[in-house]
Amino acid sequence: xxxxxxxxxxxxxxxxxxxxxxxxxxxxxxxxxxxxxxxxxxxxxxxxxxxxxxxxxxxxxxxxxxxxxxxxxxxxxxxxxxxxxxxxxxxxxxxxxxxxxxxxxxxxxxxxxxxxxxxxxxxxxxxxxxxxxxxxxxxxxxxxxxxxxxxxxxxxxxxxxxxxxxxxxxxxxxxxxxxxxxxxxxxxxxxxxxxxxxxxxxxxxxxxxxxxxxxxxxxxxxxxxxxxxxxxxxxxxxxxxxxxxxxxxxxxxxxxxxxxxxxxxxxxxxxxxxxxxxxxxxxxxxxxxxxxxxxxxxxxxxxxxxxxxxxxxxxxxxxxxxxxxxxxxxxxxxxxxxxxxxxxxxxxxxxxxxxxxxxxxxxxxxxxxxxxxxxxxxxxxxxxxxxxxxxxxxxxxxxxxxxxxxxxxxxxxxxxxxxxxxxxxxxxxxxxxxxxxxxxxxxxxxxxxxxxxxxxxxxxxxxxxxxxxxxxxxxxxxxxxxxxxxxxxxxxxxxxxxxxxxxxxxxxxxxxxxxxxxxxxxxxxxxxxxxxxxxxxxxxxxxxxxxxxxxxxxxxxxxxxxxxxxxxxxxxxxxxxxxxxxxxxxxxxxxxxxxxxxxxxxxxxxxxxxxxxxxxxxxxxxxxxxxxxxxxxxxxxxxxxxxxxxxxxxxxxxxxxxxxxxxxxxxxxxxxxxxxxxxxxxxxxxxxxxxxxxxxxxxxxxxxxxxxxxxxxxxxxxxxxxxxxxxxxxxxxxxxxxxxxxxxxxxxxxxxxxxxxxxxxxxxxxxxxxxxxxxxxxxxxxxxxxxxxxxxxxxxxxxxxxxxxxxx
Numbered sequence: 184x185x186x187x188x189x190x191x192x193x194x195x196x197x198x199x200x201x202x203x204x205x206x207x208x209x210x211x212x213x214x215x216x217x218x219x220x221x222x223x224x225x226x227x228x229x230x231x232x233x234x235x236x237x238x239x240x241x242x243x244x245x246x247x248x249x250x251x252x253x254x255x256x257x258x259x260x261x262x263x264x265x266x267x268x269x270x271x272x273x274x275x276x277x278x279x280x281x282x283x284x285x286x287x288x289x290x291x292x293x294x295x296x297x298x299x300x301x302x303x304x305x306x307x308x309x310x311x312x313x314x315x316x317x318x319x320x321x322x323x324x325x326x327x328x329x330x331x332x333x334x335x336x337x338x339x340x341x342x343x344x345x346x347x348x349x350x351x352x353x354x355x356x357x358x359x360x361x362x363x364x365x366x367x368x369x370x371x372x373x374x375x376x377x378x379x380x381x382x383x384x385x386x387x388x389x390x391x392x393x394x395x396x397x398x399x400x401x402x403x404x405x406x407x408x409x410x411x412x413x414x415x416x417x418x419x420x421x422x423x424x425x426x427x428x429x430x431x432x433x434x435x436x437x438x439x440x441x442x443x444x445x446x447x448x449x450x451x452x453x454x455x456x457x458x459x460x461x462x463x464x465x466x467x468x469x470x471x472x473x474x475x476x477x478x479x480x481x482x483x484x485x486x487x488x489x490x491x492x493x494x495x496x497x498x499x500x501x502x503x504x505x506x507x508x509x510x511x512x513x514x515x516x517x518x519x520x521x522x523x524x525x526x527x528x529x530x531x532x533x534x535x536x537x538x539x540x541x542x543x544x545x546x547x548x549x550x551x552x553x554x555x556x557x558x559x560x561x562x563x564x565x566x567x568x569x570x571x572x573x574x575x576x577x578x579x580x581x582x583x584x585x586x587x588x589x590x591x592x593x594x595x596x597x598x599x600x601x602x603x604x605x606x607x608x609x610x611x612x613x614x615x616x617x618x619x620x621x622x623x624x625x626x627x628x629x630x631x632x633x634x635x636x637x638x639x640x641x642x643x644x645x646x647x648x649x650x651x652x653x654x655x656x657x658x659x660x661x662x663x664x665x666x667x668x669x670x671x672x673x674x675x676x677x678x679x680x681x682x683x684x685x686x687x688x689x690x691x692x693x694x695x696x697x698x699x700x701x702x703x704x705x706x707x708x709x710x711x712x713x714x715x716x717x718x719x720x721x722x723x724x725x726x727x728x729x730x731x732x733x734x735x736x737x738x739x740x741x742x743x744x745x746x747x748x749x750x751x752x753x754x755x756x757x758x759x760x761x762x763x764x765x766x767x768x769x770x771x772x773x774x775x776x777x778x779x780x781x782x783x784x785x786x787x788x789x790x791x792x793x794x795x796x797x798x799x800x801x802x803x804x805x806x807x808x809x810x811x812x813x814x815x816x817x818x819x820x821x822x823x824x825x826x827x828x829x830x831x832x833x834x835x836x837x838x839x840x841x842x843x844x845x846x847x848x849x850x851x852x853x854x855x856x857x858x859x860x861x862x863x864x865x866x867x868x869x870x871x872x873x874x875x876x877x878x879x880x881x882x883x884x885x886x887x888x889x890x891x892x893x894x895x896x897x898x899x900x901x902x903x904x905x906x907x908x909x910x911x912x913x914x915x916x917x918x919x920x921x922x923x924x925x926x927x928x929x930x931x932x933x934x935x936x937x938x939x940x941x942x943x944x945x946x947x948x949x950x951x952x953x954x955x956x957x958x959x960x961x962x963x964x965x966x967x968x969x970x971x972x973x974x975x976x977x978x979x980x981x982x983x984x985x986x987x988x989x990x991x
Contacts, residue, residue: 185437186366187221188347190455194367194384197374201347204370211373212664213360214352221346223432224316225290228338230283231315232256234307235333239272244301253278253309256334261306269323270309277315277325277337279308286316317341344432356651358559362457372628372665386455388571394584400468400529402590405476409499410511412534412563413475413592414570417465419527421445421583430580444580445521445528448573450552457561458532458569459553461501461509465527467519470504473529475592478507485517486510486549498543499535512540512557514549527586530577532570534563534597562648563597599632600645600653607639609659615671617662625665631658687888689787692825693772696789699824703817705768705791710751712774713741718750721863722839729777744776748790749839749859749875753867756794760869766795768809772880791817791856791876794869811842811858812938814874818856821878822846827853827886834916839863839875844917851882902933902960905975907982908991909953910946915986920955927981928974931966934958952991 188201197204205215234253237260242248249270254260255278263278270276279285283295298305312318312325315337331340351366359365364385371383398417404410425431426447434441434450441447449460463473478484480496484507494500499511508519512535521528541558544550567589574585610616623633626643631652635642645652652661663671697707716739719727729746736742745751748771759767769792777784793809800806822830827848835843835855843857856876864873909920921935939954946952959966959974982988 184351184353184361186349186351186363187433187436188349189344190346190363190433190436191367191370194364195371195374195381196384197370197381201349205349207370207373208349208351208366210664210667210669211369212354213357213366213369215349216352217350219348219350221344221348221436223344223428223435224338224341225286226284226292226316227345228315228336228341228343230295231277231279231310231337233327233331233333233335233337233340234276234278234309236270236272236274236276236309239270242301242303244303248301250303251309253307254333255280255307259334262304263307263309264300264303264305265309265324267309267311267324269326274324275327275329275331275333277310277327279310279314281307283307285310285314288313342428342432344429344436346436348436355559358556358561358650359457359648361556361559361561362454364456368630372625375628376625376665376667386572388568388575391571391575392585393588395586396588398465398527398586399471400465400587400590401472402592403472403474404592405474406499407594409477409536409539410475410533411536411593411595411597412566414532414567414589415473415529415591416570416574416585416589417527417529417587418574418577418583419465419586421526421528421577421581423521423523423525423581427580443521443523445525445577448576448580449530451576452569452573453552453556456565456569456572457556458565459512459556459561460569460573461515461531461553462521463501463508463519463529463531464521464525465529466525468503468508468529469506472504473508473531474502474504475511475533476500476502478502482507484510486514487517487520488514489517492547495543495546497539498546499539501531510543510547510549511535513544513547513554514551527583528577530570530574532566532573534561534566560650562646564647566593567591597647599647600649601634602643602645602653602655602658603640604643604655604658605640608655609662612656612659613663613671614674617666621666622662625662626658629661629665631661687884689884692884692887693789695824696821697770697772699821700768700770700791700817703768705770708752708755708769708771710748710755710771710773711741712744712776714743714745714751715740716743719743719746721750721866722747722837722860729779731776731778731783745773746775746777747839748773748775748788748877749863750867752790752792752875753859753863753869753873756792756873757867757869760794760871765871766799768793787880789878789880791874791878793817793874794871808872809874810872811874811940814856814876815844818846818854818876822853825883825887827883832921833918848886851886852879853883853886854878898960898962900961900963900965902958903966903971905957905959905971906938907953907955907957907975907979909955909982910950910989910991911953911982911986913942913949913951915951915953915988917953917955919986920953920982923981923985924955924957924978927978928959931959931961931970931974932957933960 201218205218209215232255234255237252237254239249239251242250247266249265251263251265252260253263279295281295281297284292286292295308309324312320353360360369368383371381374381398419400417402413402415404413423443423445426441426444430447430451431441434447437454439450445462449462453459477496477498478494478500482494483491484494485491500507501509501511509515535557537558537560540554544554544558626633630646632644633641634644719730731744733742756767771790773788775786775788793814797807797809797813829848831847832844835845835857837855839860840857841860845852845855854876859873859875917937924932924935936956937953938956941952959971979990
């Protein structure tokens with residue numbers, strides 16, 4: 184939100200510099216994120232003065248140039264070469280003196296220097312409108328009024344305004360500060376706390392009066408809940424034209440482009456007082472009545488931006504007897520607004536239900552200055568005052584007469600909030616005892632009335648415009664922010680509490696795993712939990728019946744909660760591959776969501792994705808693609824780092840994988856990993872292998888917490904490794920090979936692992952080659968070659984007899 188320093192000073196007379204003002208506002212909770220200088224004319228016309236042309240003659244060396252002498256002060260006459268056709272003796276003109284910076288339309292500066300033009304010296308420049316930034320004309324120099332005195336700064340003639348603009352990061356709860364008046368009100372409270380008693384100046388509306396009653400437009404509010412208060416008045420015989428310079432400058436300073444004097448006044452009052460207003464062309468209101476109501480769902484309505492919208496049955500509309508004219512509190516209609524032909528208006532000022540406006544604005548994806556304020560809650564007590572203020576300003580800048588009484592609908596007054604403050608509670612929350620008189624002074628400076636005073640606390644009335652102050656804690660927060668957080672002393676006593684801990688925390692394990700993965704080149708990704716329902720058709724581990732649907736989705740692509748991290752990860756891979764980043768190692772911690780038996784259930788997951796080459800391309804190393812066994816090594820190392828042992832591997836049954844394994848501990852599956860199915864990759868436009876691992880993180884946490892660490896000495900006797908290359912049928916799985924091995928040798932066989940699979944050239948049809956490693960160890964003695972040979976022979980015979988394997 185932009186707030187003008189000069190505008191603030193219209194409400195509160197302060198001697199603070201812009202920097203000091205910004206610091207005070209930040210301390211009060213209205214954080215100033217930046218201060219920028221504003222000039223209604225770039226450069227502020229510094230160095231440009233009124234000059235009087237004393238002589239004007241033809242340049243001796245150029246047909247189209249004039250040689251002039253110009254008086255730029257009582258004692259200074261300079262020679263200037265000018266090319267304008269309209270320059271003449273006796274004129275008063277704007278002169279940019281030596282050293283003056285002028286600016287192009289693009290904002291680039293250039294400096295006036297002493298020079299020679301066709302052999303004649305020139306000490307300055309007589310300027311045209313566009314050269315000064317005062318207009319677009321370049322037909323000739325500007326000719327000023329004769330009564331002006333040479334040497335007078337031109338900035339005083341054209342009301343050039345210099346200002347400082349505060350960019351305030353307003354929090355959503357501070358609806359009361361969404362205007363210059365609201366910010367000035369807070370600033371006054373801060374100054375009073377510093378014992379600087381200042382008056383808050385409010386614009387007077389005492390001169391408001393009805394000139395005649397020739398144009399009455401009635402008000403009929405049919406939805407009293409959505410429009411608790413509604414006011415309107417007519418103004419006739421006005422002239423719509425460009426706003427005066429002062430009004431244009433005020434709006435430009437806060438980033439608004441002036442439109443016309445009537446619309447500019449409504450915008451001015453909105454940013455001045457925080458009350459949105461809307462002006463209707465009175466001639467376009469049929470039936471002599473404004474009706475505030477909802478319309479049937481599907482009703483077509485064209486807004487000011489030219490877009491035809493379908494109304495919802497809950498959208499509050501401002502209508503006449505025949506048609507809707509405006510989406511109440513949000514956006515006007517294209518056929519009822521003020522134009523240059525408008526001569527009479529119906530001026531609206533209202534208080535609308537914040538929830539209703541917020542839903543309507545979101546429903547139609549509209550975010551206007553009016554909706555921004557209405558949906559956060561404005562002051563219901565300034566509705567009529569703001570209407571009078573705007574009517575008087577319109578009369579000032581557009582002429583016209585007030586031609587009706589104020590039509591008002593306000594059946595039930597919106598009451599102020601009653602709150603009780605307990606001193607003891609305040610002291611506990613603040614951590615320091617603030618004197619009662621200081622508390623009372625702060626509350627009064629915030630317009631919070633003190634109804635009763637006791638030894639234990641205060642009975643308070645909070646004005647309706649402070650809709651964020653409804654509880655005792657809110658009152659204490661208000662006291663503290665005005666008192667100053669920096670004024671609360673820091674105790675020298677250090678308090679510490681001992682919290683119960685299981686010793687194994689989720690975030691700690693995530694850090695351990697994340698650090699290990701990043702150390703080997705992985706990057707963490709974070710994807711949206713919202714996804715498209717189309718993905719449920721891709722795999723057998725996602726189900727449309729179990730999906731969690733969003734009631735009011737932004738789009739169909741973000742209408743359900745994800746049941747797998749796979750698909751959002753593949754979106755990331757597709758994006759990177761399309762941007763020529765084809766060596767990918769990614770991981771993500773996230774949740775999956777299901778609706779089971781009417782309840783929403785969340786499962787935490789960790790996913791790994793590997794795609795492309797293992798390492799970056801180098802001159803001294805050959806390219807090597809990442810493969811299944813690289814992923815297997817990463818998975819095994821992570822489980823080992825987490826201390827999970829006694830694991831079992833089985834073939835995966837998830838159709839997300841074309842081939843893969845799952846790793847279990849007891850009856851619980853911890854990880855599923857493998858090569859992503861070609862059909863799924865094709866759906867995402869990926870034409871290379873992607874290796875994926877899905878860690879059931881919740882299950883892993885339970886496995887770790889239930890695990891008791893058992894320490895045993897490292898064996899003094901060495902392990903022995905032997906390998907077999909087995910030619911087996913396609914139907915034979917590694918699980919079967921492993922089961923046969925362990926059943927054949929139960930005592931000395933410690934590990935069985937698959938380190939290579941080959942199918943293709945030089946192998947018979949229907950066959951594949953498994954390269955299997957076997958780890959043998961005796962805890963009591965060193966194994967001999969005879970023992971090892973006997974075990975391997977026994978394993979070979981078992982494989983041959985039970986699977987038909989052939990040793991290659």
